[in-house]
Amino acid sequence: xxxxxxxxxxxxxxxxxxxxxxxxxxxxxxxxxxxxxxxxxxxxxxxxxxxxxxxxxxxxxxxxxxxxxxxxxxxxxxxxxxxxxxxxxxxxxxxxxxxxxxxxxxxxxxxxxxxxxxxxxxxxxxxxxxxxxxxxxxxxxxxxxxxxxxxxxxxxxxxxxxxxxxxxxxxxxxxxxxxxxxxxxxxxxxxxxxxxxxxxxxxxxxxxxxxxxxxxxxxxxxxxxxxxxxxxxxxxxxxxxxxxxxxxxxxxxxxxxxxxxxxxxxxxxxxxxxxxxxxxxxxxxxxxxxxxxxxxxxxxxxxxxxxxxxxxxxxxxxxxxxxxxxxxxxxxxxxxxxxxxxxxxxxxxxxxxxxxxxxxxxxxxxxxxxxxxxxxxxxx
Numbered sequence: 187x188x189x190x191x192x193x194x195x196x197x198x199x200x201x202x203x204x205x206x207x208x209x210x211x212x213x214x215x216x217x218x219x220x221x222x223x224x225x226x227x228x229x230x231x232x233x234x235x236x237x238x239x240x241x242x243x244x245x246x247x248x249x250x251x252x253x254x255x256x257x258x259x260x261x262x263x264x265x266x267x268x269x270x271x272x273x274x275x276x277x278x279x280x281x282x283x284x285x286x287x288x289x290x291x292x293x294x295x296x297x298x299x300x301x302x303x304x305x306x307x308x309x310x311x312x313x314x315x316x317x318x319x320x321x322x323x324x325x326x327x328x329x330x331x332x333x334x335x336x337x338x339x340x341x342x343x344x345x346x347x348x349x350x351x352x353x354x355x356x357x358x359x360x361x362x363x364x365x366x367x368x369x370x371x372x373x374x375x376x377x378x379x380x381x382x383x384x385x386x387x388x389x390x391x392x393x394x395x396x397x398x399x400x401x402x403x404x405x406x407x408x409x410x411x412x413x414x415x416x417x418x419x420x421x422x423x424x425x426x427x428x429x430x431x432x433x434x435x436x437x438x439x440x441x442x443x444x445x446x447x448x449x450x451x452x453x454x455x456x457x458x459x460x461x462x463x464x465x466x467x468x469x470x471x472x473x474x475x476x477x478x479x480x481x482x483x484x485x486x487x488x489x490x491x492x493x494x495x496x497x498x499x500x501x502x503x504x505x506x507x508x509x510x511x512x513x514x515x516x517x518x519x520x521x522x523x524x525x526x527x528x529x530x531x532x533x534x535x536x537x538x539x540x541x542x543x544x545x546x547x548x549x550x551x552x553x554x555x556x557x558x559x560x561x562x563x564x565x566x
Contacts, residue, residue: 192385199377203413206374209428210367210420211271211328217360219432220263222246222353225340228264232461234344235259238352246353248293248344250283257344257351258461260298263358268302268335271361271420273429275326276353280316283349290466292317293351298339299331309336310467313419316351328361328420328427343463361429379405386508400503404512407496412516412523416472421527489541490548493517497549502564506550513549517542 226237226244234254238245248257266272278295285292293316299309311329316322329338338358344351382401410416493513501509521539525531557564 192381195377195381195384199374199381202370202374202377204423206367206370207413207423208425209364211273211361211427211429212364213429213432214269214360214362217267217269218265220266220358222356224264225261225356229259229261232259233257246342246356248342248351250344250346250348250350256463258463259342260339260461262337262339266338266358266360268337269360270330270334271363272297272329272338273326273357273359273361273427274313274329275324275355275357275359276314276322277324277355278314278316278322279352279354280321281319281350281352283317283319283344283351284347285317286345286347288466290315291345293344293346293349294342295353296341296343296464296467297329298341299333299336300339301333301336308339309333310341310464311418311470312467317346318349324355326422326426330418330420341464345463359429359432375405378408382512385512386504396503397508400500400509400512403496403499403503404516407516408519410472411492412519415523415527417527418471423526486537486541489538490545493542493545494549494552497546498552501549501553502556506553509553510546510550513546514543517546 222244223241225246226241229237229246234249234257236247236249238247246259248259250257274297276295278293280293283293294312295314297311297313299311301308309331311331313327313329314322314325331338340356340358342351342353379398379401382404383397386397386400388397414420493516496516497509497513500512503509517539520542521531521535524535553564
């Protein structure tokens, strides 16, 4: 009966997590959705950049050929002030875009995050790359600056040897976190913590605190590597975020009238011919993601350590069996979250799971050694 109750509670908590995450954001009132047609109205001409199609459904093309190399376009997003979250929906269609020697020398789309003071430095937030003739399809995600709030601007770069980069659809919507998410996440955290404590089970009067500490370790690891996870952009589970429809009043709002009310970043004064690529952009996201990239050869060791430390700490608190089961759940949840967020799952991820298993096994071996030396402090 206890196992059935724990399984049922786990399913309920998983459903609550899905529902709350999909309703994490809502439209920020007073901000219209900015589309390509709005950008076309204010864009300055630039070498190698061409607007195609009617005003109602324009496309933006960057062409690299013998005349133009490394074409760059940049345009501010009218009507958008300094924000914390920006929902982008886009479609990129490259045509025979031959990439350069560097891995980043292809077609790419970025959001520039400018400080409210309008200083010379800004943060580059890439959200799409393209090469050859591989269309992206319609993609959407939520972007956020490292130092919010910040003012966004759209930047496109075709750094290939030849070919076209075409932005055939683009929408930008300012979001804010919903009250449902702000309130519900507290109950959700409490629910997962209580579930982990119940999974561990009673430990007697002398060990009431130990299950709580072990559960807290498990929960923190879940927050850090599962949901929300270490990624910079915020992605949805399967179906897009439920941000609600754009109100008619906001949709009819004049974007040109909105611009004087906000501290703009002066991009129009820049000479379009002087725009150059920002070059290689450092990996973004949490420190652990950057470490995994720069220490690619040490990936097995990193995954081993990822589960070794928490598994050992939990084993010392509540014993081998409970610690091992929670660590296995954590390892599977990390890979499942990557798949649910759209990062895919392949043989490399299977290898990561194997390394996680080795880390858990080594933690249990280390626990046995510590148990012999410090039986009064280490749980069994």
